[in-house]
Amino acid sequence: MSPELAAAELAREAGAAATPARPPAASAPSPAEPPVDDWDGFGFDTRQVHAGEYADLNTGLRVPPLALSAGYVFDDFDDQVDRFAGRSIDPIYSRQGNPTNGVAEARLASLEGGTVAVAVSSGQAAISSALFALAQHGDRIVSTASIYGGTRILFGRSFKRFGIEVDYVWDADDDAEWDRAIGPDTRAIYTETIPNPRNDVTDLRRIAAVAARHNLPLVVDNTVGTPALIRPFEHGASIVVHSTTKFLSGHGASIGGAVVDGGNFDWEAAERAGRSYPLITRAPRPGLGSMLDRFGSGAYARAVREAVVNDIGPSLAPFNGFLLHQGMETLSLRMERHVDSSLRIAAWLEEQPEVESVDYAGLPSHPLHGIARRDYSGRTGSVFGVTVRGGIDGARDFVNGLRVFSRMTGIGDTRSMIIHPLTSTHATFAGEINERLGITPGLLRLSVGLESADDLIRDLRAGLDRVR
Numbered sequence: 001m002s003p004e005l006a007a008a009e010l011a012r013e014a015g016a017a018a019t020p021a022r023p024p025a026a027s028a029p030s031p032a033e034p035p036v037d038d039w040d041g042f043g044f045d046t047r048q049v050h051a052g053e054y055a056d057l058n059t060g061l062r063v064p065p066l067a068l069s070a071g072y073v074f075d076d077f078d079d080q081v082d083r084f085a086g087r088s089i090d091p092i093y094s095r096q097g098n099p100t101n102g103v104a105e106a107r108l109a110s111l112e113g114g115t116v117a118v119a120v121s122s123g124q125a126a127i128s129s130a131l132f133a134l135a136q137h138g139d140r141i142v143s144t145a146s147i148y149g150g151t152r153i154l155f156g157r158s159f160k161r162f163g164i165e166v167d168y169v170w171d172a173d174d175d176a177e178w179d180r181a182i183g184p185d186t187r188a189i190y191t192e193t194i195p196n197p198r199n200d201v202t203d204l205r206r207i208a209a210v211a212a213r214h215n216l217p218l219v220v221d222n223t224v225g226t227p228a229l230i231r232p233f234e235h236g237a238s239i240v241v242h243s244t245t246k247f248l249s250g251h252g253a254s255i256g257g258a259v260v261d262g263g264n265f266d267w268e269a270a271e272r273a274g275r276s277y278p279l280i281t282r283a284p285r286p287g288l289g290s291m292l293d294r295f296g297s298g299a300y301a302r303a304v305r306e307a308v309v310n311d312i313g314p315s316l317a318p319f320n321g322f323l324l325h326q327g328m329e330t331l332s333l334r335m336e337r338h339v340d341s342s343l344r345i346a347a348w349l350e351e352q353p354e355v356e357s358v359d360y361a362g363l364p365s366h367p368l369h370g371i372a373r374r375d376y377s378g379r380t381g382s383v384f385g386v387t388v389r390g391g392i393d394g395a396r397d398f399v400n401g402l403r404v405f406s407r408m409t410g411i412g413d414t415r416s417m418i419i420h421p422l423t424s425t426h427a428t429f430a431g432e433i434n435e436r437l438g439i440t441p442g443l444l445r446l447s448v449g450l451e452s453a454d455d456l457i458r459d460l461r462a463g464l465d466r467v468r
Helices: 003-018 044-050 077-085 099-112 123-132 149-161 175-181 204-213 267-272 291-312 318-328 331-350 369-376 391-400 431-437 453-464
Strands: 116-120 140-144 165-169 186-192 218-221 239-243 257-261 355-359 383-388 417-419 443-447
Touching: 044 099, 044 331, 099 116, 099 257, 099 318, 116 123, 116 291, 123 149, 123 186, 123 218, 123 239, 123 257, 123 291, 140 149, 149 165, 165 175, 186 204, 204 218, 257 291, 267 291, 331 355, 331 383, 331 453, 383 391, 391 443, 391 453
Parallel strands: 140 165, 140 186, 186 218, 218 239
Antiparallel strands: 116 257, 239 257, 355 383, 383 443, 417 443
8 A cells, every 4th residue: 555545544544533423313302491590598708690681582692781772562452551551671762671681680689689779870870769669758767877978968958959858877786766767758768788988887786676576678788798798688688789780790891880679578468557658558549559569569669760860860781780790700700809809908907107097897907807707697797997197198298109099989899999088988078977987097998809909019118108
């Protein structure tokens, strides 16, 4: 055999060996299992990747597509009638709902352990929508005093103009102060899991007991905590709000917010006790039942969607909804890194001679560390305060010496950020208010990102070296 023929024979043998024989066809092939479409009972990490997703039936896209449409086609004349009459939950217009945003809504509701979520255009829109569904002109809200400065501004300016007053409780452990603040015209209690900027974690169980005693829904902002660290419904909350701009999206690339209905508040009992929630418990027009009659445990969320978001219009742009459900896929992984770095940095800062105090409940030295251990396993997020010596001059020198930390407003980004609350988020408050809140001239708010903790510590050291 010639060398050429031998080479060809070897090639044929190699090809035959590399290509296995086709197995005989089964007489009755078993069908493929359908994909999971109900993620209840699966773990948190699995649900943050899959909950709410759907397969695109047109093309088989694995990632739910971006649905850019202002409106939706009616099946027929009667379908249009049913949608406008409130007998169908299918959307009429993207101001009420959008398939892309629906993925993010279902995913967040699953992670928080609620019934239904409503996505909106920002965190401030979430707070406003959540409370406008509960209160109207002449009503009042009671809030813990230590909350985000922007929320205080919202309450003191826009809510006041709309005729809704907010009363503050300074000592959340004092039942007598709660009882004095709550009256017959109070419609909700509002608080945050991890208040910004001082990380003075809230005892949700205690406040939930107050709310239950007074037949009031407890509304909790869980922006800084996220459901990866704490789920307020498990501690007695009725409603959860988020600025999804922050940790849930995670990259600082989009603005958004969300309201989550826990489905666990007894609206009828509250009405019997003298609390009034007409958007939820009363029929909007003859022949149509109330939200509670039609939507049961999702009645409050439906009231938010139909009677607030649809009317006022703070709907979420679908592109931002897409970024939100993509961001949530890695939430627990990112939060683990955020918190690990924060614990290390806070402990390091506490030992530096230029630092007067560190407001981080995850530290054993913090007065609220017991609550932090009980409810957060000692892991209280990555937004906290540090006070440097020298007052505002020391703060200025410190901030100006940083190169890795971004000097900007915002929290919950992959990038670390720093801001001076007294001259920014709390600049409009009276001196005595800031003093009671602990907003001092030397206080800085840190939001620890995902950079190397070693690099962040070196950057902080360089800033402290400039503090005289």
